[in-house]
Amino acid sequence: MLHQPFDTISYCYVTDCKNTVNLAENDPFKRFTCKSAAKKQRSTVNARFWAMFDVFLQVLCLRAVVFDAGDVFLQVLRLPSAVFDAGDVFLQVGVVGFRSLCRNSAACGGCSFKNCHRSGFWKQGGAGALLIDYHTHHARCGHAVGELEEYVKRGIEIGLHEIGLSDHMPLLHVDPADYYPEMAMPMEELPRYVEECFGLKEKYKGQINVRVGLEGDYIEGCEDAIHAIVSAYPWDYVIGSVHFLGTWDVTDFRQTAGWDGQDRMAVYERYYDAVGKAAATGFYDYIGHIDVIKRFGYKPDGDVTDMEDAALEAVKRAGIAIELNASGLRTPAAEMFPSRRMLERVLDLGIPLTIGSDAHHPERLGQYLDEARALLKEVGFRQLATFEGRKRRMIDF
Numbered sequence: 001m002l003h004q005p006f007d008t009i010s011y012c013y014v015t016d017c018k019n020t021v022n023l024a025e026n027d028p029f030k031r032f033t034c035k036s037a038a039k040k041q042r043s044t045v046n047a048r049f050w051a052m053f054d055v056f057l058q059v060l061c062l063r064a065v066v067f068d069a070g071d072v073f074l075q076v077l078r079l080p081s082a083v084f085d086a087g088d089v090f091l092q093v094g095v096v097g098f099r100s101l102c103r104n105s106a107a108c109g110g111c112s113f114k115n116c117h118r119s120g121f122w123k124q125g126g127a128g129a130l131l132i133d134y135h136t137h138h139a140r141c142g143h144a145v146g147e148l149e150e151y152v153k154r155g156i157e158i159g160l161h162e163i164g165l166s167d168h169m170p171l172l173h174v175d176p177a178d179y180y181p182e183m184a185m186p187m188e189e190l191p192r193y194v195e196e197c198f199g200l201k202e203k204y205k206g207q208i209n210v211r212v213g214l215e216g217d218y219i220e221g222c223e224d225a226i227h228a229i230v231s232a233y234p235w236d237y238v239i240g241s242v243h244f245l246g247t248w249d250v251t252d253f254r255q256t257a258g259w260d261g262q263d264r265m266a267v268y269e270r271y272y273d274a275v276g277k278a279a280a281t282g283f284y285d286y287i288g289h290i291d292v293i294k295r296f297g298y299k300p301d302g303d304v305t306d307m308e309d310a311a312l313e314a315v316k317r318a319g320i321a322i323e324l325n326a327s328g329l330r331t332p333a334a335e336m337f338p339s340r341r342m343l344e345r346v347l348d349l350g351i352p353l354t355i356g357s358d359a360h361h362p363e364r365l366g367q368y369l370d371e372a373r374a375l376l377k378e379v380g381f382r383q384l385a386t387f388e389g390r391k392r393r394m395i396d397f
């Protein structure tokens with residue numbers, strides 16, 4: 001961590017806290033106090049000052065510089081967005097800075113920053129860790145519960161740093177009027193969905209990073225229509241998920257009869273073939289629940305390792321990522337998507353990975369993500385992918 005170059009500096013002009021921030025012994029941030037620089041206070045908060053400090057920090061190889069409270073707080077983070085919040089009270093890049101500051105709440109005597117130390121951040125994620133959930137749905141699709149804002153608020157409550165809103169793309173290749181109901185939002189809702197997401201992103205800036213996404217089905221033969229949707233909005237990210245084989249949604253619990261009389265190996269082949277094609281389209285930032293075909297427990301007779309690996313190699317060639325989708329734990333498959341074996345292969349191939357709960361209820365936001373992170377650490381992952389403006393950035397977790 002410490003030897004990596006710094007991308008951004010966050011800084012916080014503190015007016016509330018009267019005491020020095022005491023960092024714990026084992027804190028990865030090193031402490032540096034500088035009274036004279038602190039006295040420069042807000043008047044010195046300009047680009048040149050911070051650029052200078054960036055160099056200074058790199059020379060000293062410090063991850064963070066903490067001035068006495070009442071002055072200026074600085075922290076080096078590797079987060080993508082700049083957040084300017086709360087007027088003159090504090091400036092922040094990313095969302096971690098003030099939480100770090102408020103960690104020692106007893107000493108600081110409380111401060112007015114939203115969420116402050118109550119976020120549970122240190123308990124849940126540990127120092128320097130960032131909690132993210134990049135796969136969520138909401139009421140528009142018809143089969144999920146809760147408004148987008150409820151998910152965002154819940155995200156703040158459970159101490160998420162980033163929440164990805166990723167509702168299902170409207171149906172393209174089947175007529176919603178005579179298909180199964182409650183599959184996805186109607187097409188005319190899409191602009192309102194995007195608008196609402198960006199509104200929330202703005203509204204909750206400084207409290208949580210909202211990322212605006214879409215779970216974009218890959219449907220063979222519909223590439224033009226998918227491309228039109230993917231390119232019509234300024235998404236932060238688009239998930240490529242294969243739910244449909246033809247008109248059969250293999251992830252729909254109402255459609256499991258589709259397996260009846262099928263050669264399961266052939267179904268798996270069709271599925272993984274579609275995943276490979278999805279990866280190659282260039283439409284997507286990552287592939288969702290890459291082995292979701294196992295969802296209902298219809299196990300094929302043969303070995304599908306080669307098919308799984310071929311799909312991962314297609315992902316690798318496309319230069320995109322995949323997700324660890326924890327929702328598999330509550331399906332008959334009773335394991336996450338993908339399996340541990342595939343995760344090991346993902347690591348070998350150097351494919352970036354993000355995580356998501358696939359929550360369809362605000363209460364399920366972040367569900368099983370503790371287990372997901374533990375599994376990833378066990379396998380050997382050290383970073384997770386985050387996305388903004390369709391650019392990927394790796395963060396520690």
Ligand SMILES: [Zn+2]
Binds near residue numbers: 137144168
């Ligand atoms: Zn859904």
Ligand SMILES: [Zn+2]
Binds near residue numbers: 215241243288
């Ligand atoms: Zn899905």
